[in-house]
Amino acid sequence: MRIFLYIVFLIATINITSADEPKTINAMEAQCEAGDLEGCDYLGFQYYKGKGVQQNYKKAATLFERACDGDHARACTKLGHMYRKGEGVEKDYKKSSDKHHIACDANIATSCLVLSVYYTNGWGVEKNLNKATNFLFKSCQIKENKYCKQVFK
Template sequence: MCLCCVLIGGGLMAEPNPEELVLLGIKSYEKQDFSKAKGYFEKACDLNNGGGCSNLGVLYQNGQGVEKDLIKAAYLYSRACELKDGWGCSFLGVLYYNGDGVKQDSKKAVALFEKACKLGYKKACEMLKELR
């Protein structure tokens, strides 16, 4: 029993998992603490969490807590999409559709919206209907 108290008291708490890091990042984002949000999203993305990469991409796309960088945002959305994050695929599709940070490519945008839709991101399904 004493060993347990020592271990708990000694700060041997587990590090947050990637999903928890994303949630912590979202909470920080909602409080407008973009610097803190960036740290959480970066850690989650480094741990191959697509949501972490997508949310980090949003910070770079909007210049929140970082210098605005659409090329970096596109890279992060691409990474998120590779990790099967529908939100990231959809956001990358929007960049391709508008030619923001990437060469404008409507066909690629549609393919990304299709992938996002298949991954369960309903907004991408709606965008596809509008484009057809």
Template sequence: MSDITIDHLIDSYIQCNGFYLVILKSSDELEKELENTFFDINIIKQEASDGGDEAQLILGLMYLDGEGVKKNINEALKWLTKSAENGNVNAQILMGQLCFDGVGVNIKKKDARAFHWFHMAAEQGDVNAQLIVGHLLYEGKGGNKNVNEAFKWFEKAAEQNEVNAQFIVSRMYFNGEGIHQSNKKASKWIRRAAENGHPDAQFILGRMYAKGEGVKRKNAEEAIKWFKKAADQGHLEAGIITEIYV
């Protein structure tokens, strides 16, 4: 498994910047709207009351941050919940974050409620939510530990080219965690993660070439190439090897 923590995953997903801007590849338009648009609160309230999930999200964010309205956590949670229930992935992710932090929820139930919202986003195909759900299931947070189910979500994220998920899937195949052990599939995913820039994967791929394991044959040139890529990203062991042989 990777050493990525749930807190790190969620913190990298949600940036506390005024309106709690959501870091999503698909959220550029929302970020620009939040940053550059002057809001008429009455229009937003009307659109939110009419069921518009984007307006509900924006209104919830405004109440959450006290921007344009008096800060009100209860109102924020009300509108963010409505938006999330209406299928807004950004709202689902933010509700997951807030529940995970224990905002507006019984502290004993916070992980379960966070899992509920992240799972909704994951089911809609959100790659980062899929990675988070995988970690929650693997660690048993928010419900029973289920390594098989965790693997399923990690693989879904990996198939969407999420590099951390690709690395995790490779290790789970190698160790036979949540899936039948397969060196061949482990090698496939470690290569994909390495090609996508994961330093630990690059180091492992270099070691595979150095030993002739999981590859067609030993190849010192390929080994050094991957060690150097990992070293360039600060991988300590790869850096030591590179200093010796390059």
């Protein structure tokens, strides 16, 4: 009997979650329109992943751009990745590096690590191994990743 009640509870929870998702999307749309950058970032991620809405890279990029323009650093990282991959925007390493610079300046470790790779290879920036090392070091100072231990022993 307990197992049956537990299964009923799980099914009800799944249905409630699914039913509430459009409400969350609508709430985030309203918040984004009102200037809430976190709402724009959240909504952009939903469109990027196709969660609760039909996947739409262009709409995701537009929402990330709005949040990034308002100095929402995580949105800048996401937009930088989209420019690198050409998802919803024209592939552009220069624009990608510009967005990652904004995010790295705000201490987003992932963007600092990406900039290290860009400066190592000259993607969207002039090749500069000193800058590449500095961005890698900054990334490691913010948040240690698997490369930190290998490079900075």
